Amino acid sequence: MEDVTTSARPVISASELLEHWQGHRKLTRRVIEFFPEKELFEFSIGGMRTFSALAVELLAIAAPGLKEIVTGINIPFQESTENFKTKAQLLAHWDDSTEEINKYWNFLSPEKFHETNNLFGQYNFPVIQNILYFIDNEIHHRGQGYVYLRALGIEPPFFWER
Amino acid sequence: MEDVTTSARPVISASELLEHWQGHRKLTRRVIEFFPEKELFEFSIGGMRTFSALAVELLAIAAPGLKEIVTGINIPFQESTENFKTKAQLLAHWDDSTEEINKYWNFLSPEKFHETNNLFGQYNFPVIQNILYFIDNEIHHRGQGYVYLRALGIEPPFFWER
Numbered sequence: 001m002e003d004v005t006t007s008a009r010p011v012i013s014a015s016e017l018l019e020h021w022q023g024h025r026k027l028t029r030r031v032i033e034f035f036p037e038k039e040l041f042e043f044s045i046g047g048m049r050t051f052s053a054l055a056v057e058l059l060a061i062a063a064p065g066l067k068e069i070v071t072g073i074n075i076p077f078q079e080s081t082e083n084f085k086t087k088a089q090l091l092a093h094w095d096d097s098t099e100e101i102n103k104y105w106n107f108l109s110p111e112k113f114h115e116t117n118n119l120f121g122q123y124n125f126p127v128i129q130n131i132l133y134f135i136d137n138e139i140h141h142r143g144q145g146y147v148y149l150r151a152l153g154i155e156p157p158f159f160w161e162r
Numbered sequence: 163m164e165d166v167t168t169s170a171r172p173v174i175s176a177s178e179l180l181e182h183w184q185g186h187r188k189l190t191r192r193v194i195e196f197f198p199e200k201e202l203f204e205f206s207i208g209g210m211r212t213f214s215a216l217a218v219e220l221l222a223i224a225a226p227g228l229k230e231i232v233t234g235i236n237i238p239f240q241e242s243t244e245n246f247k248t249k250a251q252l253l254a255h256w257d258d259s260t261e262e263i264n265k266y267w268n269f270l271s272p273e274k275f276h277e278t279n280n281l282f283g284q285y286n287f288p289v290i291q292n293i294l295y296f297i298d299n300e301i302h303h304r305g306q307g308y309v310y311l312r313a314l315g316i317e318p319p320f321f322w323e324r
Contacts, residue, residue, distance in 0.1 A: 009272065009273070009276060010172025010173055010174075010175075011172055011173075011174055011175065011176050011179055011272070011275050011290060012172075012173055012174060012275075012290055012294075013172075013173065014173050016290075017173055020294060024298070045207065045309050045312065045313050046309065046311075046312030046313040046314075046315070047312060048309065048312050110171065110173070111171070113173050113174075114171060128173060128174055128178075132174075132182060133322070136186070136301050137321065139298050139301040139302050139305065140301050140302075140304070140305040140308070140321055141305065142302070142305070143301065143302040143303065143304070143305025143306045143308075144305045144306065144308060144309050146302070146305075146306060147207050147208065147210065147306050147309040147310075148309075149208075150207065150208030150209060150210050151207050151208040152208075153208070159299065159302055160295070
């Protein structure tokens with residue numbers, strides 16, 4: 001297969017990738033908002049985690065993961081739902097993460113995307129794969145949140161609205 | 163924000179993006195396989211579509227969408243579950259699409275990713291956004307399939323196994 005890495009203009013630029021990620025994060029924030037307070041922390045299907053617990057996982061990955069990539073300091077994955085008792089707390093932390101991600105992104109050099117990072121001291125892959133994993137994992141869990149909302153009789157936001 | 167589009171090595175190359183997409187498609191294929199025949203065509207939650215119907219949507223988007231991008235011939239979106247009555251039919255079509263996608267991908271020039279394509283005559287965006295939508299939409303619906311499997315008491319494949 002022809003490799004087009006030598007092109008002057010890349011398939012996607014770093015700033016476009018950030019915009020793509022933050023667009024997805026904006027939609028996930030809306031999904032959190034769509035949940036009634038009680039069901040956000042209590043409702044689940046088939047023994048799965050609640051959507052608040054899934055959102056806490058996303059928060060534990062996104063900004064901390066990017067910070068690790070940028071600083072090179074590996075920190076064990078820390079996911080604790082203890083500090084999140086209300087939707088407002090979740091959303092406030094979400095907004096803090098949005099700013100942190102924008103801040104750390106500025107420190108990603110073009111070469112950095114291809115360096116290997118041992119994410120949370122456990123997952124040793126190129127940085128671009130770390131970041132695509134952050135995005136994909138969020139879409140995956142948010143899709144699950146859509147089923148929870150439908151099961152609760154709530155129409156979720158349109159998937160393509162960011 | 164610093165724009166790094168001028169870097170010699172892009173954030174992700176076209177061939178890496180294809181590998182990423184096909185890795186996701188491989189996982190979705192496994193999720194189809196994990197469903198019992200009957201539940202694949204009948205089970206759903208909250209009035210949503212069955213996982214076979216979601217898979218048919220993915221099939222109607224992936225290879226036809228890429229073909230449209232490459233040929234420049236806009237065809238209305240055609241999604242019909244009529245031709246899919248068994249899991250084996252779905253999987254066979256899935257494998258045909260895998261080959262078609264690999265074939266058409268060779269015709270994507272580096273510049274093409276930034277040209278605008280009016281996908282299915284309806285969604286007018288740069289090609290890179292068309293393709294990211296194909297991938298994201300698949301992850302989204304596959305995440306919903308994971309909830310269906312859990313609700314059926316079936317442990318889904320690991321998300322990170324491609």
